[in-house]
Amino acid sequence: MDAELLEIRQHMGRFPPFDVLDDELLxxxxxxxxxxxxxxxxxxxxxxxxxxxxxxxxxxxxEVRRRTGDLYDRLGEGDIFGHFSLLRNNRVRFPAxxxxxxxxxxxxxxVFQHLCEADENFADFVELERPRLEAAVEEHKKANDxxxxxxxxxxxxxxxxxxxxxSVQEAARQITEAQASAALILDEPxxxxxxxxxxxxxxxxxxxxxxxxSDFRTRIVAEGLSPDTPVGELASGRLITIQSDESVHEAxxxxxxxxxxxxPVLYRRRPVGIVHLSDIIRYETHSSLYLVxxxxxxxxxEGLARLAPDVRAAFxxxxxxxxxxxxxxxxxxxxxxSFVRRLLELAEEALGPPPVAYCFMVNGSMxxxxxxxxxxxxxxxxxxxxxxxxxxxxxxLALAQFVSDGLAACGxxxxxxxxxATNPQWRQxxxxxxxxxxxxIESPTPxxxxxxxxxxxxxxxxxxxxxxxxxxxxxxxxxxxSPRFLAAxxxxxxxxxxxxxxxxxxxxxxxxxxxxSINLKRRGTAPLVDLIRVHALACGSRxxxxxxxxxxxxxxxLLAPGVGDKLRYAMELLSMVRLRHQVFDLQHEHEPDNxxxxxxxxxxxxxxxxxxxxxxxxxxxxxxxxxxVPAHSGRAR
Amino acid sequence: xxxxxxxARSQGHEWPSYLQRRAAEVQDPxxxxxxxAGCPAPETPIGEAPLVxxxxxxxxxxxxxxxxxxxxxxxFNLSRIPVAERRYWVVRPSRPLSETSITYHHITHSxxxxxxxxxxxxxxxxxxxxxxxxxxxFRHIERPFLDEAIKARxxxxxRFPMIDTMSLEARLHRLSLWSRLxxxxxxPPVSIRLGDSRRRYGLPDYQGHHAxxxxxxxxxxxxxxxxxxxxxxxxxxxxxx
Numbered sequence: 041m042d043a044e045l046l047e048i049r050q051h052m053g054r055f056p057p058f059d060v061l062d063d064e065l066l067x068x069x070x071x072x073x074x075x076x077x078x079x080x081x082x083x084x085x086x087x088x089x090x091x092x093x094x095x096x097x098x099x100x101x102x103e104v105r106r107r108t109g110d111l112y113d114r115l116g117e118g119d120i121f122g123h124f125s126l127l128r129n130n131r132v133r134f135p136a137x138x139x140x141x142x143x144x145x146x147x148x149x150x151v152f153q154h155l156c157e158a159d160e161n162f163a164d165f166v167e168l169e170r171p172r173l174e175a176a177v178e179e180h181k182k183a184n185d186x187x188x189x190x191x192x193x194x195x196x197x198x199x200x201x202x203x204x205x206x207s208v209q210e211a212a213r214q215i216t217e218a219q220a221s222a223a224l225i226l227d228e229p230x231x232x233x234x235x236x237x238x239x240x241x242x243x244x245x246x247x248x249x250x251x252x253x254s255d256f257r258t259r260i261v262a263e264g265l266s267p268d269t270p271v272g273e274l275a276s277g278r279l280i281t282i283q284s285d286e287s288v289h290e291a292x293x294x295x296x297x298x299x300x301x302x303x304p305v306l307y308r309r310r311p312v313g314i315v316h317l318s319d320i321i322r323y324e325t326h327s328s329l330y331l332v333x334x335x336x337x338x339x340x341x342e343g344l345a346r347l348a349p350d351v352r353a354a355f356x357x358x359x360x361x362x363x364x365x366x367x368x369x370x371x372x373x374x375x376x377x378s379f380v381r382r383l384l385e386l387a388e389e390a391l392g393p394p395p396v397a398y399c400f401m402v403n404g405s406m407x408x409x410x411x412x413x414x415x416x417x418x419x420x421x422x423x424x425x426x427x428x429x430x431x432x433x434x435x436x437l438a439l440a441q442f443v444s445d446g447l448a449a450c451g452x453x454x455x456x457x458x459x460x461a462t463n464p465q466w467r468q469x470x471x472x473x474x475x476x477x478x479x480x481i482e483s484p485t486p487x488x489x490x491x492x493x494x495x496x497x498x499x500x501x502x503x504x505x506x507x508x509x510x511x512x513x514x515x516x517x518x519x520x521x522s523p524r525f526l527a528a529x530x531x532x533x534x535x536x537x538x539x540x541x542x543x544x545x546x547x548x549x550x551x552x553x554x555x556x557s558i559n560l561k562r563r564g565t566a567p568l569v570d571l572i573r574v575h576a577l578a579c580g581s582r583x584x585x586x587x588x589x590x591x592x593x594x595x596x597x598l599l600a601p602g603v604g605d606k607l608r609y610a611m612e613l614l615s616m617v618r619l620r621h622q623v624f625d626l627q628h629e630h631e632p633d634n635x636x637x638x639x640x641x642x643x644x645x646x647x648x649x650x651x652x653x654x655x656x657x658x659x660x661x662x663x664x665x666x667x668x669v670p671a672h673s674g675r676a677r
Numbered sequence: 678x679x680x681x682x683x684x685a686r687s688q689g690h691e692w693p694s695y696l697q698r699r700a701a702e703v704q705d706p707x708x709x710x711x712x713x714a715g716c717p718a719p720e721t722p723i724g725e726a727p728l729v730x731x732x733x734x735x736x737x738x739x740x741x742x743x744x745x746x747x748x749x750x751x752x753f754n755l756s757r758i759p760v761a762e763r764r765y766w767v768v769r770p771s772r773p774l775s776e777t778s779i780t781y782h783h784i785t786h787s788x789x790x791x792x793x794x795x796x797x798x799x800x801x802x803x804x805x806x807x808x809x810x811x812x813x814x815f816r817h818i819e820r821p822f823l824d825e826a827i828k829a830r831x832x833x834x835x836r837f838p839m840i841d842t843m844s845l846e847a848r849l850h851r852l853s854l855w856s857r858l859x860x861x862x863x864x865p866p867v868s869i870r871l872g873d874s875r876r877r878y879g880l881p882d883y884q885g886h887h888a889x890x891x892x893x894x895x896x897x898x899x900x901x902x903x904x905x906x907x908x909x910x911x912x913x914x915x916x917x918x
Binding site for chain 1: 749753757759760884887888890893896900901904905
């Protein structure tokens, strides 16, 4: 690599889609850019102008508009534009103007095409939103694969490096200070450029060897060497290293083959970290099944509450190991239901057997198998029809209270909307529940619609499952034939709008204003869940999980071809970003929430989020058109 | 101040004839070709002039004691800087490399030991500069060092018009009424160093003291200066010295 291009290549290498390119490809791009400066307010691309280059923002800010003049997007450092035009007919579709003084790197079309051919990830990124989203989701699925993950991903910090002249004691001190378990030994270059690298101050060095914890035992203490021995005297033999873009799998093989526990990782010739065997072992999958069996072994609320940290740990592991949102959601829902069941068993032990049959119904995310670690309880009791309030309700209130308090102790917050079995309105015989559901569908009011969006995700957690099934029947047979209800649900699903996207460290709203955080549940996953539910109700689906609902929707002609897939990828992406954000919070010992701060979102994730919000926004527009308010509706307009 | 600018202006119009005269005088064929290529006519709009940004790294600032270690250049115009056309050479300095200069521009003994003498790269260098207006940041390095180094090797020196982005900044920040006010108020003068000047135009920080990077940085700065303060129709002779 020509050192003189380092400025360009290192900058591009930090931003998608260039961050995924291998080094040689990146070098070839950096060597081909053309640079130009645009004063704030000047045009960069004009509508319908012929275009044969991709534009990369090195510094400054750019505003992209639609043909109509509406704001389409605001871009900052590291963003690209012009690719839509390159992929179409080389005519600018979205004019661009410098919002601030801006330095642009222009990448010739030939280079752009070469990148699209040579690198699948690059091609996916610059394609339209669906393939890009798809790629993001697929990539995440594969992230766990040791064959694909590059070893640099395991590196968390720079290696400790000591000069050959330093004493063993000094090396030990530095290793201890850095809480590391090894250090690299550096020496003056010996003239052979193959072993010479430059440090961050561009001083040339030769990598001589590695000194590990066990060397202190076997080669220093056991041999009775003085602490003043220069570490250079210990460096011997050939040093085994690996390149940073090799796979984790290759790193593991290399360690096994050479019987070593520490493997220095190099970028070209420069050391960038040391991988320890335990880093790789930690990368392997663990099971969270033990947690469920543990729940059923507890004999008190206190015992169950002690498992709350384990739930969070299992959650973090799953996300880190690359589980998709459906896997995480169903695992956490299973864990949640296990808590509910065990609490009910304990409640029945304490209160005695129930006077009449009942079903403990769970609603919301637990019913949909989409639970995360940030969740509150949505539940209700469906009682047998021979339920006599005066005689029996005291028992069921106590039962509900026991479960509700128990869940709260285990980390499931009380429902702010009182959608809990402790609320007498939601502790009713099955016939009353059926009447509720019928009324809600037949004459929807704003309050009833709110109930629908909670109770129409329903599942049995314990007891007479048949009761919940009967209610599911009511919904599945009645909803598809109730256009007024569907129209009302559709309008309800439009209450929460996704933002336009991101600009720098802000969330950009449709009106061009900025926010510095975004509730990803309220603005992303929840509106998507609502939207998918409307379609599912329309096609009589009995599925509760959003992805399963999409399967049912796909079996009908309700959505145009491809739209279902777009929704699926948007759902997966928004869910995963939300889950990863919660993991991030947990890792940093914050209380996890749904509020993501754009500055904490990786650049490529920002792009994907932008796409997902677009998908949601388009789908919302379609909803109003697909479920119109019927003309013969009895209600005045 | 005024008289200085007037002489600069009148000198600007003499460059084509100066280069023509030198073309007839010099003996060395590559110097001859360089001078024969001349320079754009003084009234050429800056937007149409072929430009080349040039930067030298030297072992120090004194032309009598120090020497050139690397040369970077990139041809450009007001709308584009094609990085692919950049040229960069490390050359063996005629005088020894000091430790401080190594830490300064990161060129090591071993690199220099393998490098050619300036004389070997001279034909390529002159060809890359020929016919273009050379843009530098602080001409008082590039001009005397090139002249001295070429004189030492070919027995004949070299001079040509240069646009100095540093003196353009000085015109804006050192000669203005505002800057005189600042001086009168005993405020420190605005820095016109490359990095500081770039920051004023919203240009990113580059790691300095690499001849190629500095040449690119200078080209970008000049594009920015023209975009903000001049007009592409401005004659080159008003900017070169």
